Amino acid sequence: MAATAGTPRARALSAALREARISSGIGVRALARQLELSHVQISNWETGSRVPDVETVAMILAAIRVSPAERERILDIARNVREPNWLTVGMNGIPQQLAGVVECERAAKSIVEWTPMAIPGLLQTTEYTRAIKETGGLPQTDIELRVMLSASRREVVTRQDPVHFHALISAAALHEPIGRDGVMLEQLKHLVAMAGRPNIAIQIVPLRIGWHPGWAGPFVLYEFPDTSPVVHFEHHSSGAFIPAEHDVVEYQKAVEYLCGVAMDEVESVDHIGEVIDHMEGAP
Numbered sequence: 001m002a003a004t005a006g007t008p009r010a011r012a013l014s015a016a017l018r019e020a021r022i023s024s025g026i027g028v029r030a031l032a033r034q035l036e037l038s039h040v041q042i043s044n045w046e047t048g049s050r051v052p053d054v055e056t057v058a059m060i061l062a063a064i065r066v067s068p069a070e071r072e073r074i075l076d077i078a079r080n081v082r083e084p085n086w087l088t089v090g091m092n093g094i095p096q097q098l099a100g101v102v103e104c105e106r107a108a109k110s111i112v113e114w115t116p117m118a119i120p121g122l123l124q125t126t127e128y129t130r131a132i133k134e135t136g137g138l139p140q141t142d143i144e145l146r147v148m149l150s151a152s153r154r155e156v157v158t159r160q161d162p163v164h165f166h167a168l169i170s171a172a173a174l175h176e177p178i179g180r181d182g183v184m185l186e187q188l189k190h191l192v193a194m195a196g197r198p199n200i201a202i203q204i205v206p207l208r209i210g211w212h213p214g215w216a217g218p219f220v221l222y223e224f225p226d227t228s229p230v231v232h233f234e235h236h237s238s239g240a241f242i243p244a245e246h247d248v249v250e251y252q253k254a255v256e257y258l259c260g261v262a263m264d265e266v267e268s269v270d271h272i273g274e275v276i277d278h279m280e281g282a283p
Helices: 008-024 028-035 039-047 054-064 068-079 091-107 126-136 140-157 183-195 245-261 265-281
Strands: 086-089 110-115 164-170 200-205 219-223 230-234 238-242
Touching (some): 008 068, 028 039, 028 054, 039 054, 183 265, 200 265, 219 245
């Protein structure tokens, strides 16, 4: 099943197996002895370089004694791991697909994200994220868990060997008042600070320039060092990974177009600074 290694589903499966084993308190070598397998095989499955079949996944889950609900969740990923596209419809499916997003972020060599109405998640402040999550009507404990997860995901742009992140942001997102007083101002100052990192490029796409492909909706393009690129887009209650080459090429063209109409990096930071000055000078 090596052909599926590196796909978002395969990455989600490897992460699920790894986290389930760690939660059980069983080491890789101990699990390998219990199953009479090589510890290298276990490691390959947990890193995503190899993909186990459904029967093997079931055997692993039985050995580490996961809960029935967790067992079914992980087996569902394994059963569909060969499917190239990953479409999720309904709020209940988003957390499962989020595991694929997190693993793509960790494994990518570069990420390009276009956001027409909000600040990209990897560049959000904690309070900006919390303000968005609070509009969903979730219990406070769920909100805090999601805020913590979002904060942990940002490590990919600040770690020792960070991913290269290119943010294309509509100017509209800079002016939309998200959260209570001060949240948006803090967020914009954070954008300026992050733009100073060598692995982060921020370009603002101005308004009133006519139609462009970005108006079709937000998307994220992941490029990997060892596998083909994929596109991900997520809406309120649905999301999809698109790995098909002809679709990825179209999104790469969209990125090129958006870069062409956007302000350059220096102009973008200057523009954000002007918005900050206006906010600080407002009565």
